[in-house]
Amino acid sequence: MSLNLPYPWLEKPWAELLREGDRLPHALLFTGEAGIGKRALAHYLAQYLLCEDRTKASQACGICDACRWFVAGNHPDFRLLQPSDLDESSEEAESGKKAKKKSAVIGVDDVRELTDFVNLSAHRGGVRVTIVAPAEAMNTSAANAFLKTLEEPPAGAVFILISDHWRRLLPTIRSRCRVFPLTIPDAKVAMKWLSEQSVVNPVLHLAHTGGAPLAAADDANAEWLPVRSALLEKLAEPATMNVLMLAAELEKAKLDSSLFVDWLQKWVYDVISLGLTGVIRYYPDWQDALQRVAPRGHLLLNLMTELNEAQKLAHHPLNQRLMLEGLLFAYLDALRGQDRRG
Numbered sequence: 001m002s003l004n005l006p007y008p009w010l011e012k013p014w015a016e017l018l019r020e021g022d023r024l025p026h027a028l029l030f031t032g033e034a035g036i037g038k039r040a041l042a043h044y045l046a047q048y049l050l051c052e053d054r055t056k057a058s059q060a061c062g063i064c065d066a067c068r069w070f071v072a073g074n075h076p077d078f079r080l081l082q083p084s085d086l087d088e089s090s091e092e093a094e095s096g097k098k099a100k101k102k103s104a105v106i107g108v109d110d111v112r113e114l115t116d117f118v119n120l121s122a123h124r125g126g127v128r129v130t131i132v133a134p135a136e137a138m139n140t141s142a143a144n145a146f147l148k149t150l151e152e153p154p155a156g157a158v159f160i161l162i163s164d165h166w167r168r169l170l171p172t173i174r175s176r177c178r179v180f181p182l183t184i185p186d187a188k189v190a191m192k193w194l195s196e197q198s199v200v201n202p203v204l205h206l207a208h209t210g211g212a213p214l215a216a217a218d219d220a221n222a223e224w225l226p227v228r229s230a231l232l233e234k235l236a237e238p239a240t241m242n243v244l245m246l247a248a249e250l251e252k253a254k255l256d257s258s259l260f261v262d263w264l265q266k267w268v269y270d271v272i273s274l275g276l277t278g279v280i281r282y283y284p285d286w287q288d289a290l291q292r293v294a295p296r297g298h299l300l301l302n303l304m305t306e307l308n309e310a311q312k313l314a315h316h317p318l319n320q321r322l323m324l325e326g327l328l329f330a331y332l333d334a335l336r337g338q339d340r341r342g
């Protein structure tokens with residue numbers, strides 16, 4: 001028995017990783033769009049490195065003690081460093097410690113705990129593997145603390161960093177990792193997989209996510225679909241948009257700010273693209289709505305920059321409603337030909 005890859009499109013990157021063999025660097029950085037399986041590949045690699053019965057050279061066995069511990073989430077030589085609001089393990093509650101405060105960042109305390117782990121000798125005598133996901137969630141002091149560990153890696157320590165936005169990482173961290181880019185999977189492979197997951201109209205959902213299949217599967221079933229539709233409908237009718245009301249409604253949905261910015265970015269991209277080249281990339285099912293704004297699409301070019309900036313800040317605890325108001329007013333101003341920074 002052995003452990004198959006979680007997603008078919010990971011075959012090629014997996015083969016590339018295997019080709020490294022013993023020369024696999026101690027720090028890897030998986031980059032690429034959200035929703036293409038970077039995290040799954042990192043876990044697959046971690047289990048492979050920790051497996052103690054690799055009878056098949058290219059896969060973890062799936063049944064040895066190490067594999068079973070890994071799957072159960074309690075391998076002593078494995079750590080997952082992630083923002084604490086994503087940490088759903090109940091270990092802390094059980095051990096009577098206070099639950100960590102909700103946070104979208106990886107703080108310096110988390111990294112210090114990690115450093116202690118990394119500097120211990122491996123319980124099982126093999127490697128100690130750490131996944132950092134997403135690496136850009138480390139705040140500045142955490143990143144600097146982490147950098148020290150990367151600079152003087154203890155023997156046997158392996159770090160796998162995952163990043164949707166690698167440009168936001170400290171250049172010094174980037175330069176200490178082997179960057180391993182994962183690309184958008186082949187559309188045919190992605191569509192076949194989505195169909196197997198019973199996703200209706202996989203082409204459409206792949207378009208919504210720019211070709212990222214895991215994100216497309218979410219897109220097909222997300223609870224927030226009506227929220228996005230409501231936003232896109234309003235964006236198509238700038239003349240009657242009530243920004244304050246819309247921002248307040250969106251805030252009520254209690255969604256991550258980055259999601260709103262992502263929808264705005266894709267909408268604006270499509271408006272510009274449809275206006276300039278007649279091509280729709282993300283929202284082909286909104287063609288009529290996009291068409292209403294597309295003649296003024298060229299006015300939105302500067303707004304793209306503003307949205308990119310907003311996306312960088314979207315993980316920080318800003319006032320969401322103010323942020324939305326700002327972006328929606330900027331959208332209306334731009335369509336009226338008024339660049340506020342103008």
Ligand SMILES: [Zn+2]
Nearest residue numbers: 051061064067
């Ligand atoms: Zn195993």
